[in-house]
Amino acid sequence: MAKRSRDDVLKIYDRLIAGTTGFERKGKTTPYTSINGNMCSFVDPDGQLCLRFSDTDLATFQERFAAPPVLQYGRVMKGYAAVPEALLNDEPALAGWFERMVANARALKPKPTKRKRVN
Template identity: 45%
Template sequence: MAKASSPIPAEILEQYERLVATIPGVPRKGATVPYTSVNGNMFSYLSKEGVLALRLPSAAREEFLAKYETSLTSAYGVVQKEYADVPPWLLADTEQLTPWFEASYTYVSGLKPKPTTRKKAGG
């Protein structure tokens, strides 16, 4: 069941949960805006409207945009150049979307880790 803090429909959250579960050990984070990250770098998230954004490397992103006739993700009026919007029908097709999700995970896994601001080293 969706948390009360999230306006995203339960069905979309469930589809996202199924997708995230395809990569063991990757937790879904975020209450209002569900997302996944590796080493502090986000690689997927659901917008407040329930649209999945996937972070892909350049060649894969261009292929994805053309194959699924979609566009780059835009949030708060800013185009996010590394993220592509996932069509709703594709989010519902976990099997077809999984290779793209894995490509996103692999891409972000190779990026420089972002320093965490939660813990201070040395006290």
């Protein structure tokens, strides 16, 4: 099967986000989600959906799907896995992994905002 277009991946991504309470898509060039200042998923410019997992879930995901590490700007992104085409074709299963990603993100220590306050 041919690789999905970035637009198709973004449609799947939007459906996953819509099914998650208190979650919204951010970013124009590189769409992403974050919780408490921690980025937890994104779609890269090539249309690859990447999810951030706990160490345990990451190991399970990589073993089950032979998912490669996520490389951005020549560096491995710790905790992230690229979603394979086969899983994109199984949205109910993908939704389960998305929920695990959200649970992990909600458990992470909040990062302080870098925005300057306007008085």
